Amino acid sequence: MRRAGAGVTLAVLVAAAVALPFWAGRAQPYYLQLALNILIFAVLALSWDLLARTGQLSLAHAAFFGLGAYASALLVTLAHVPIALGIAAGGLVAVIAATGLGLLTLRLRGIYFAIATLAFSETLRVIAKQMRFTGGSSGLIAPPLLGGSLPAQYLFILAILVAAVAVSWGINRSRWYFAFTAIRTNEEVAGAMGVDVVRFKVLAFAISAAFAGLAGGFYAHVFLFINPFEAFSIATSVGALVAPIFGGLYSTVGPLIGAAVLRVGEEILRTKFRSGYLIIYGLILAIVILYLPRGLVGLWASMRRRGRAS
Amino acid sequence: MVIFGVLRSGLYALTSVGLALSVGVIGVVNFAHGEFLMLGAYLGYWLFVSYGIDPLLAIPIGAAALFAIGGAVFRAGIQRVLRAPELNQMLLTFGISIFLQNLAIILWTGDPRTAAVSYKATAVPLGPLVVGLPQLVVFGLAMAFVLGLYLVLGRSRLGKAMRAVAQNRVGASLIGIEVDRIYLLTFGLACALAGVAGMMVTLQLSTSPFIGLLYTLKAFAIIVMAGLGNINGVIYASLVLGLSEAFVEFYVPQGGGWSEGVFFLLILVVLLVRPKGLFRS
Numbered sequence: 001m002r003r004a005g006a007g008v009t010l011a012v013l014v015a016a017a018v019a020l021p022f023w024a025g026r027a028q029p030y031y032l033q034l035a036l037n038i039l040i041f042a043v044l045a046l047s048w049d050l051l052a053r054t055g056q057l058s059l060a061h062a063a064f065f066g067l068g069a070y071a072s073a074l075l076v077t078l079a080h081v082p083i084a085l086g087i088a089a090g091g092l093v094a095v096i097a098a099t100g101l102g103l104l105t106l107r108l109r110g111i112y113f114a115i116a117t118l119a120f121s122e123t124l125r126v127i128a129k130q131m132r133f134t135g136g137s138s139g140l141i142a143p144p145l146l147g148g149s150l151p152a153q154y155l156f157i158l159a160i161l162v163a164a165v166a167v168s169w170g171i172n173r174s175r176w177y178f179a180f181t182a183i184r185t186n187e188e189v190a191g192a193m194g195v196d197v198v199r200f201k202v203l204a205f206a207i208s209a210a211f212a213g214l215a216g217g218f219y220a221h222v223f224l225f226i227n228p229f230e231a232f233s234i235a236t237s238v239g240a241l242v243a244p245i246f247g248g249l250y251s252t253v254g255p256l257i258g259a260a261v262l263r264v265g266e267e268i269l270r271t272k273f274r275s276g277y278l279i280i281y282g283l284i285l286a287i288v289i290l291y292l293p294r295g296l297v298g299l300w301a302s303m304r305r306r307g308r309a310s
Numbered sequence: 311m312v313i314f315g316v317l318r319s320g321l322y323a324l325t326s327v328g329l330a331l332s333v334g335v336i337g338v339v340n341f342a343h344g345e346f347l348m349l350g351a352y353l354g355y356w357l358f359v360s361y362g363i364d365p366l367l368a369i370p371i372g373a374a375a376l377f378a379i380g381g382a383v384f385r386a387g388i389q390r391v392l393r394a395p396e397l398n399q400m401l402l403t404f405g406i407s408i409f410l411q412n413l414a415i416i417l418w419t420g421d422p423r424t425a426a427v428s429y430k431a432t433a434v435p436l437g438p439l440v441v442g443l444p445q446l447v448v449f450g451l452a453m454a455f456v457l458g459l460y461l462v463l464g465r466s467r468l469g470k471a472m473r474a475v476a477q478n479r480v481g482a483s484l485i486g487i488e489v490d491r492i493y494l495l496t497f498g499l500a501c502a503l504a505g506v507a508g509m510m511v512t513l514q515l516s517t518s519p520f521i522g523l524l525y526t527l528k529a530f531a532i533i534v535m536a537g538l539g540n541i542n543g544v545i546y547a548s549l550v551l552g553l554s555e556a557f558v559e560f561y562v563p564q565g566g567g568w569s570e571g572v573f574f575l576l577i578l579v580v581l582l583v584r585p586k587g588l589f590r591s
Binding site: 057104105108110111112114115116118119120122123126127129130234238241245273277278279281282283284285286289290293 | 581
């Protein structure tokens with residue numbers, strides 16, 4: 001019964017998401033733009049969570065996002081690759097970089113891993129800023145995806161998100177789930193139990209980076225302009241991490257809810273303060289760590305349990 | 311070039327020694343360390359602009375204020391996660407860092423502020439070279455603070471208590487050391503040191519809400535080189551960072567931009583090659 005209920009909810013959600021541009025496309029382009037931003041953010045958040053499931057807390061999601069953006073923009077403008085292919089190539093470049101980084105940082109745990117990934121991301125930013133072919137600090141102009149049609153772009157990123165959700169769902173329902181959880185809980189024990197720790201850690205890195213890279217490539221061809229500060233912004237890494245923690249870690253729903261709530265909240269705050277609205281991320285991070293260790297999803301579950309008990 | 315590298319390493323040492331202290335004694339890697347430096351820098355700026363107090367004279371005020379702020383932050387948040395997983399601590403301090411940075415943006419806008427101290431552009435001859443007076447003063451003071459800290463740690467009762475807690479929390483509490491009080495004092499002291507470093511940033515350069523993260527990361531690079539929690543290695547590691555930045559600025563074309571990447575590269579390389587740090591404790 002609950003299964004069927006969840007299936008119906010899911011179908012309704014997907015149908016509503018697909019139908020949104022037809023309703024909002026002409027009358028309310030602002031809401032469609034907001035929805036599109038939420039979707040980009042949700043892809044990033046889910047991608048971060050996929051990696052976190054193996055216990056690797058990355059501060060490098062801006063790196064993969066930026067790599068995807070730059071790779072796609074460069075391929076399309078210089079090699080005249082079709083844009084959709086460029087975005088896919090952006091994902092591929094991110095995967096290659098992530099595999100390398102993942103292999104290098106295998107031995108690093110916890111805080112060391114986080115610092116190393118942050119260093120990686122910032123190093124890329126400096127390179128993008130200093131090199132001539134990346135346009136230096138003034139950045140690059142990227143041609144618009146699908147002729148700049150907002151509803152079509154919306155459906156494009158929706159498709160990427162659906163793919164990410166499918167992958168995340170699949171992982172959490174397969175044997176991988178146990179491998180990831182075992183590695184996160186205790187790497188030595190997982191290894192001793194016969195889990196191929198190296199393979200799963202690098203795999204998680206590659207899958208995670210693929211979606212971050214796709215989101216980055218998409219971003220470049222929708223906002224039409226990238227520079228080192230935006231593409232490799234630490235705000236991207238922070239957002240990618242706060243959303244899943246806020247929504248609820250290690251699940252598919254949590255990062256999505258976190259991303260939606262945060263982006264809408266950010267939008268409201270943005271109208272009040274011209275800058276500094278990221279303060280909400282800091283507050284939420286602190287509050288969640290101190291009081292809500294399982295995020296919004298955990299809060300919802302415990303409220304329901306309490307509701308049923310009374 | 312060498313002298314520029316050495317001079318800037320003084321400020322680096324002062325910044326990182328506080329972080330090394332909180333890592334070594336409390337075991338908390340504080341991502342908000344640079345934000346406390348940033349608050350110190352703004353305090354120095356406002357005291358100078360509003361009341362005409364020279365940042366050098368304001369150092370005790372800054373140290374006291376940041377000690378209090380740091381203590382409050384510790385009590386309100388960090389103390390609660392001391393026994394939580396390391397990553398929760400990291401995320402909490404990361405949250406505090408984002409919070410403080412954006413608070414500064416809201417309060418004081420993102421524009422950089424420069425305190426026009428009268429002797430800012432004064433240069434003094436140093437042997438065959440000419441160096442800026444503020445740089446020289448900052449280096450001297452920073453080194454004095456760092457060495458002073460070493461003395462405190464080595465000689466005083468408080469310092470001994472801190473080292474005992476760093477070595478073994480349970481053992482220290484068994485011989486009658488109030489561990490929680492030591493933690494509070496250590497964290498306050500670390501923040502006060504960051505605040506003092508911030509005032510020196512005001513004296514020498516300019517301040518903006520964004521400098522915090524930069525100094526946190528540089529301090530990370532240094533304590534990673536020194537080996538996490540190794541306070542003695544901090545001076546050498548600061549020299550390595552200061553000298554390699556100066557080297558890149560002088561010898562690499564467009565070095566000014568590339569030098570921003572030096573410390574990241576150092577972090578990456580050291581973590582990957584020698585995760586225990588370069589220097590013996």
